[in-house]
Amino acid sequence: MAKRSERPIRSQPVVAPIKIGRNEPCPCGSGKKYKQCCLH
DSSP states (O other), X not given: OOOOOSSOOOSSOOOOOOOOOTTSBOTTSXXXXXXXXXXX
């Protein structure tokens, strides 16, 4: 059997969250502005 690597394997890369403007449409799909929907 082959030896396993001592380093942990990352399953997903680290990604910075996308910055959403307050007046942009909300990404949840409600159709409202972000500040009136999910900003709270």
